[in-house]
Amino acid sequence: MNAIFTPFLAILKRDLLRESRTGELLLGGAGFGIVVILAYAFSLPSDFLTHEVGVGALWIAVIFASQVAIAGSIEIEGSAGRLDAVRATGIDAGIFYMGKAFSLFITLLLFASGLLLITAFLFNLEFAGIRRMTPVLILGIGGISLSGPLIALLGAGAKSSRVLTPFLYVVLFVPLLLASVMASQSAIEGEVFGAALTVVGAYDLIIGGGVLLVSPVIIEES
């Protein structure tokens, strides 16, 4: 078990320490997310600023902001030659990926919680509803952190990655986005564990499982 947990914790610790020192991904992602929510709020007439629209704006902001943060995280690995360094240490690529995904999960969950509070303020969400959204937020962010780095790695290895990566992100996250928005709406309206939350969980299991199987191949090729 140590052969798995030691490198996993080392990657997790390395990423979280770096993030606590620079705040680069957290601040960059949160900043971008706030801009998306504000743009959404400014573009709609005040009558439309309801909780249904609010949770939609929140998840769009979370998807776009996490793309910025994840792409930034992968770029750091590539530019500093850290991916080569990790390969040289002989750490299993799957474990490296999991460590990276988990550190991103913590970072994304932090800024998504902040974005949720801002959405609650701008779109008049009730506090009880926000609390009920916790499982959706955890599962939704879980799905993004599991598959996001893989999409970023795919995009980073291609030409015109600045256009291609967001495109792949949005396309592959559509089911998660739809289900998370619906699960959030249900949570705000009082239902915590509905059918939509099951879809979010299914996304995490199916796509997450698929990603974990193929991620070592992509890391080797990147």
Next chain:
Amino acid sequence: MSIVVLLLVVAGLYASLFFSPPLHGPDGEYLGESFRIFFLHVPAAWTSFFCFFMAFLLAIAHLYTRRRRLDVMSAAWAETGLIFATIVITTGPIWGRAAWGAYWTWEPRLTSFLVLWTMYLGYVLLRSAVEDAEKRGVFSSVMAILSFLNVPIVFYAIKLWGAKSHPVPGPNYFGNPDIRATIFINLGALLATAALFAHLRSRVENEHD
């Protein structure tokens, strides 16, 4: 093979335009001549699913074996699937305009198919954006797997919105043996066309190497 495909396509066209009786909607209403597009639209959708499934299987096989030939075949099936998916999202709105009075409605089947189409468009874009052949093979195989795994989730997520205007095939469509025969002739023709396209595409790619 090309002659067989051509004969099947001619048979499919004849059956769709002259052999099939007038079609009726789920509530028995007469749907007019525009409904003959159904004989292209539905088999094209099934053919695209088949192509994407083939691309998915070949992508898995490629990741296991790393044989370039499998990657080329997977890409050929995915690109062929995208052609048929494009036929579906083109004929759908034409039919929709005649049947429902609108080119597009944001309802589960249409939306999920649009998402599916964009996923495979992403696949083609990714493939064209990676220069190194080995890397391209691995990246596009992963994309083919992820896209295919996403399909049932997309469909179910969108289905939660609730079914709206898109008709669900029922006895009025498949109960009539002439209509059934026309659909299956067209399905055979399009599957054969897809196989031919995928074969030719693979050959072009292999010759290019």
